[in-house]
Amino acid sequence: MSERRLADLLAMWRVRAFEEKVRELRLAGPIVGSVHLCIGQEAIPVGACDVLEPEDALFATYRGHGWALARGVPAERMFAELLGRRTGVNGGRGGSAYFTAAEYGFHGENSIVGAGAPIACGAALAGRYDGSNRAAVTVFGDGAMNQGAVHEAMNFAAAFSLPVVFICENNRYSELTPIADMVRTSRLADRAAAYGMPGHRIDGNDVEAVRFHVRDALEVAKEHGGPTLLECMTERIVGHYIGDAENYRKPGELDRIRAREPIARLRAGLLADGVPAAEIDAVEARARAEMETAAAAALAAPFADPATAREHLYA
Amino acid sequence: MPETTPQIRKLNYGEAVNAALHRLMEELPETLVYGEDVGVPGGVFGVTRGLRKQFGDRAFDTPISESAILGSAVGAAMMGRRPIIEIMWADFSLVALDQIVNQAANVRYVSGGRLTAPLTIRTQQGNAPGACAQHSQCLEALFLHVPGLRVAMPSTPQDAYDLLVTAVHCDDPVLVIENRTLYFGAKEEVTVGGPVRPLGGARVRRPGSDVTVVTWGAMTARVLDAAEALAADGIEAEVLETPWLNPFDTEAVLASAGRTGRLAVVHEANVTGGFGAEVVARVAGAGVPLLAPPIRVGAPDVRMPAAPILAQALLPDADRIAGEVRALVKG
Numbered sequence: 001m002s003e004r005r006l007a008d009l010l011a012m013w014r015v016r017a018f019e020e021k022v023r024e025l026r027l028a029g030p031i032v033g034s035v036h037l038c039i040g041q042e043a044i045p046v047g048a049c050d051v052l053e054p055e056d057a058l059f060a061t062y063r064g065h066g067w068a069l070a071r072g073v074p075a076e077r078m079f080a081e082l083l084g085r086r087t088g089v090n091g092g093r094g095g096s097a098y099f100t101a102a103e104y105g106f107h108g109e110n111s112i113v114g115a116g117a118p119i120a121c122g123a124a125l126a127g128r129y130d131g132s133n134r135a136a137v138t139v140f141g142d143g144a145m146n147q148g149a150v151h152e153a154m155n156f157a158a159a160f161s162l163p164v165v166f167i168c169e170n171n172r173y174s175e176l177t178p179i180a181d182m183v184r185t186s187r188l189a190d191r192a193a194a195y196g197m198p199g200h201r202i203d204g205n206d207v208e209a210v211r212f213h214v215r216d217a218l219e220v221a222k223e224h225g226g227p228t229l230l231e232c233m234t235e236r237i238v239g240h241y242i243g244d245a246e247n248y249r250k251p252g253e254l255d256r257i258r259a260r261e262p263i264a265r266l267r268a269g270l271l272a273d274g275v276p277a278a279e280i281d282a283v284e285a286r287a288r289a290e291m292e293t294a295a296a297a298a299l300a301a302p303f304a305d306p307a308t309a310r311e312h313l314y315a
Numbered sequence: 316m317p318e319t320t321p322q323i324r325k326l327n328y329g330e331a332v333n334a335a336l337h338r339l340m341e342e343l344p345e346t347l348v349y350g351e352d353v354g355v356p357g358g359v360f361g362v363t364r365g366l367r368k369q370f371g372d373r374a375f376d377t378p379i380s381e382s383a384i385l386g387s388a389v390g391a392a393m394m395g396r397r398p399i400i401e402i403m404w405a406d407f408s409l410v411a412l413d414q415i416v417n418q419a420a421n422v423r424y425v426s427g428g429r430l431t432a433p434l435t436i437r438t439q440q441g442n443a444p445g446a447c448a449q450h451s452q453c454l455e456a457l458f459l460h461v462p463g464l465r466v467a468m469p470s471t472p473q474d475a476y477d478l479l480v481t482a483v484h485c486d487d488p489v490l491v492i493e494n495r496t497l498y499f500g501a502k503e504e505v506t507v508g509g510p511v512r513p514l515g516g517a518r519v520r521r522p523g524s525d526v527t528v529v530t531w532g533a534m535t536a537r538v539l540d541a542a543e544a545l546a547a548d549g550i551e552a553e554v555l556e557t558p559w560l561n562p563f564d565t566e567a568v569l570a571s572a573g574r575t576g577r578l579a580v581v582h583e584a585n586v587t588g589g590f591g592a593e594v595v596a597r598v599a600g601a602g603v604p605l606l607a608p609p610i611r612v613g614a615p616d617v618r619m620p621a622a623p624i625l626a627q628a629l630l631p632d633a634d635r636i637a638g639e640v641r642a643l644v645k646g
Contacts, residue, residue, distance in 0.1 A: 057394065093425045100426045107393065107430070112417050118386020119418060125387055126394035129347070129373070136390070149382040149413065156383035312428045313463055315486035 012042040013287035015066040038066040040237035043262035045070040047210025057123035057136040059116035062097035064109035079298035092304035114147030124162040135163040135221040143174030158195040163221030166229045189231035204232025205262040321509025329498035331472035335479040348374040350401030385414035392434040405440035419488040420463030439493040444623040451619035453584035465489040470535040477511040494533040517567035523551035526577035540633035578609040586613040
């Protein structure tokens with residue numbers, strides 16, 4: 001049991017160490033542009049990707065680095081992508097907010113809020129004809145719950161009993177605005193009933209709870225057909241983007257968030273179960289070392305070739 | 316591409332689209348046809364009739380949800396299907412432009428070709444008597460501004476058949492913009508089941524030596540009528556139809572304008588920012604020597620009123636086209 005929890009811890013630390021290294025490179029200069037980190041939300045991609053099969057499709061958002069890593073996309077190629085290098089997963093065409101690595105079952109970030117949900121419906125629909133038994137997972141934030149495309153996708157998936165798992169990462173902020181001010185009801189998961197699908201609000205900072213519910217939703221999707229909405233409650237410890245002044249935070253809010261963030265929680269649980277602190281700390285060190293090596297390799301790679309900027313537009 | 320023995324059938328434009336859809340569903344098992352009312356009802360214009368019966372759940376009806384229709388087509392295409400979806404009116408595509416512009420058009424480029432979105436969007440546009448301002452717009456220029464999308468606008472039954480077959484076989488997202496005023500037109504001999512014309516290219520619908528008139532879509536017939544009237548005045552207009560707007564056969568336009576020394580571009584869309592401006596710019600940019608400044612003929616920059624008497628005051632018809640081309644030639 002503690003072995004799996006240590007594996008979860010490593011997976012979450014890999015995401016966090018990646019994100020922290022990205023922040024360092026963004027502030028130092030080599031990474032440019034808009035970057036959205038998922039620090040504090042690591043339990044959701046780690047728990048969910050653990051139960052995805054290779055044939056399943058995964059559509060994430062611009063806060064998608066953690067999803068890609070958890071799905072198996074190599075960190076070095078992700079750093080390279082953010083750095084605009086030739087070795088990036090998309091050779092620098094996707095960047096931080098819109099990269100794709102279908103060869104790893106990661107069908108892309110999306111920098112349009114909610115746009116991945118209808119696309120995921122299509123990936124699920126395709127499975128009906130190609131005999132793959134594919135499920136499609138689409139990830140979005142609480143803010144996307146107010147996008148028309150997400151409503152359309154939920155109804156479309158429900159009407160046609162498509163194997164789609166809608167994962168809402170509710171970090172309580174629609175970009176810089178509290179979601180509580182933008183909806184009248186408090187539980188977004190309750191909307192599932194209106195589409196005739198199951199909906200659950202779960203603890204998104206508990207990797208085991210995420211794993212359990214996503215596995216269940218995938219089973220429903222694949223064995224009986226039909227979508228599920230999972231509202232995963234979480235909080236980001238960082239801004240909406242690097243540079244966000246976060247003046248919307250209440251006093252003491254970040255301290256409260258840090259006390260219940262997934263890595264600290266899992267660490268406390270492992271310590272309580274008698275796992276030696278040194279063993280736990282070694283996990284963090286291992287993840288950080290991996291990301292340092294990956295980032296260094298990416299930084300050493302050649303920039304994307306400007307002569308290729310017009311390629312791959314048409315068949 | 317696979318094809319059966321060519322066969323000549325008498326079909327109108329709508330029937331030609333229907334024949335192409337039947338062929339595509341037969342020869343490409345990965346195709347799907349879906350959209351609002353296209354399955355059991357067979358489409359509001361009857362264009363998808365018979366597909367549901369013959370191909371079962373590969374042809375189906377959807378909710379009135381353009382984002383879900385277009386977005387699911389992008390996702391299904393990424394996964395190896397070849398969706399042919401219908402957006403009932405081009406005006407309705409505006410509800411879900413994100414899925415066309417931000418999503419479909421980016422898939423191949425951003426992934427460096429490792430993911431593709433071979434989907435075909437069939438829609439129809441333009442004014443017909445009584446249609447309101449939200450069912451009359453000609454929007455091709457919006458899509459032509461977007462790199463990554465192919466755009467075709469057939470005007471004859473043969474092109475309605477050929478261009479759709481080519482579009483669906485193409486591995487890019489393609490928008491085929493039909494026109495409902497053409498669906499129930501005269502039956503013509505259409506070669507079906509054989510090889511079709513490749514992507515791109517122009518059609519010389521009438522040769523002439525005094526002026527080149529470039530046009531596409533439903534305007535083609537009006538331009539041909541105008542050319543008849545001009546011929547009676549001794550003006551020989553070369554009518555060059557460009558059913559493919561992306562890729563656009565610039566070379567054919569340059570060659571024709573170089574021969575005639577005069578250029579008019581006629582489209583139903585509003586003049587400002589219309590694709591006619593692009594055609595004129597390409598001819599000017601290529602340095603083709605012209606005897607007179609080129610002209611654009613289109614709808615003025617006005618919303619489209621419903622009453623036929625009002626709409627007719629705005630839309631280019633054969634008389635207006637002939638008048639403007641005559642003035643261009645006579646100076």
